[in-house]
Amino acid sequence: MAGERQDVNVVLTATVTFLALIIGFSFSMAVSHYDQRKQYEEGEASAIGTEYSRASLLPAADAAQIRETLLLYLDERIRFYETRDALQLQQIAASTSRLESELWSAASGAGEKSSSPVTALSVSGMNDVVTSEGHTRAAWSNRLPLVAWALMAVIALYSNFLFGLGSHHSRLFVFVLLPFAVSIAFFLIADIDNPRRGLIRVPPQNLLSLSESLRSQ
DSSP states (O other): OHHHHHHHHHHHHHHHHHHHHHHHHHHHHHHHHHHHHHHHHHHHHHHHHHHHHHGGGSOHHHHHHHHHHHHHHHHHHHHHHHOOOHHHHHHHHHHHHHHHHHHHHHHHHHHHHOOOHHHHHHHHHHHHHHHHHHHHHHHHHOOOOHHHHHHHHHHHHHHHHHHHHHOOOOOHHHHHHHHHHHHHHHHHHHHHHOTTTSSSOOOOHHHHHHHHHHHHO
16 A cells, blocks of 8 residues: 555656646746737837837828827727727727728828838838737737647646545645645736736837827927
């Protein structure tokens, strides 16, 4: 009996170690996705701010139209980061696509009027604005695969089963310790990896700062 219990403890140690490695790897992936979303938010603010400044190189009428549309576009990007409602998110996506079309038409129209290097610089900046939004959208869709969650769940259940099988204690709190610790780890990973509904979110602080700065000018 003692030999069997010792064998169970060996398997339990190996299984819990494997579970810890998978949880650590998944947590690292979730944090990496979070950092990537923060970087793209900063990149969006930089691209919009740069294009707003470059618009001054265009003719006055084109510059005024582009700047006005960029401010509306900036508001939509802030709403994208702050909303939790799926219906509002669809409306934001449609509005963002429409404003991108208007911005690109205005920039390309100015480029057709004048093919100077200065105009080309402004058109290139508009491309950066649109590209940065696409990168953000892709980053927010990048989540931990369901296979990884399923693997962690199976190994966690197996570890808890072995823990109960090889435990020398009969007190209830002893059997709760491992499931509680694993549950906290799962919750933290899921929260970080869910950019829309989690408690840990990516605030549009750079976009908000940019909006305040542009409107104060």
